[in-house]
Amino acid sequence: MFTPGERDRVRARLLGLAADDEEVTGAAVTGSLAFAGGGDRWSDIDLVLGVRGVPSTVLARWTGWLYGPEFGALHHWDLQAGATVYRVFLLPGALEADLAFTPEEEFGPRGPQWRTVFGVAGPVPDPEPVDPGTPAGLGWHHVLHAAASIDRGRLWQAEHWIGAVRTQVIALACLRLGHPAAYAKGAHLLPEEVTEPLRATLVRSPEPAELRRALAAAATALGREVDRADPALAQRLWPVLVERGGAAG
Incomplete structure (x- = not known):
């Protein structure tokens, strides 16, 4: 089982890769760890990356990095939401890393658990009511x-x-x-x-x-x-x- 320190180091490294990637125009931390004091020792990594051009190109490169020797991914699966692809990776130590790749014009929060690391995020949308x-x-x-x-x-x-x-x-x-x-x-x-x-x-x-x-x-x-x-x-x-x-x- 991963430790919080290991998780934080992996997240920091992923954000560093995003900052160095010329095709990534924005990055944000989402989920329970978006803000200081949130989450717990079982929380996983949730990142959103705004990308220039077709997300699939950046997605393929990042998938190669995650399966490479530095991260050693064991498996992944995808969830599509419009033009955004959520690629969910299983890393050693049972660490889950959820990486969302979205067009730069759609880079912005989908809810309150969002912290922009770099780039310009769109406005927070009003929550849609759920019909019982x-x-x-x-x-x-x-x-x-x-x-x-x-x-x-x-x-x-x-x-x-x-x-x-x-x-x-x-x-x-x-x-x-x-x-x-x-x-x-x-x-x-x-x-x-x-x-x-x-x-x-x-x-x-x-x-x-x-x-x-x-x-x-x-x-x-x-x-x-x-x-x-x-x-x-x-x-x-x-x-x-x-x-x-x-x-x-």
Whole structure:
């Protein structure tokens, strides 16, 4: 496991490479370590690089550096967002380095966790409101698929969908209480009155009876959380959650 000192040295070296790269016009630290006192010993490296021209050219060169002897990358994968490519590297010591390559005209924060190191960043955009109807919709969708998976005898698939229902319950609760909803980043801030019922949604074994028990708990938790956000929607959904999910309406 990497140490914070090792992580900071790698980040400093990457920023040094960015400053020396003529095709990199801006660099920023993002994520939990964007500001002094943020993050912890498990936090990874998050950098955004503004690049001149086509990002793929710079991306290829940097990938060669990361796989070279200095950094010794073990693997990477990409996430595309418009013209921006997020290349996520796994480095020795289980250190994750998330490097975003974005056109220089789009170089700017996507949220509050941003510290410009060099270059000119665009303005901070207003946050887009998240519609609770989306996690509610994903929730009932997952309940239906969990129930169908049990009926078909696809027990491990059912386990997957039951966990996915729980994820949407957590997202709804986070939205309601003003916590970060994406990737369960606010889950640790939820009160016990929300999290305690979710213990029953955990699947203990991939057996039909156990899966139906956990699904019923998940469908019930979903219905109650939807009811807090949109009582009229919850009233329409309860019959389906009871019939297919076994919810306690």
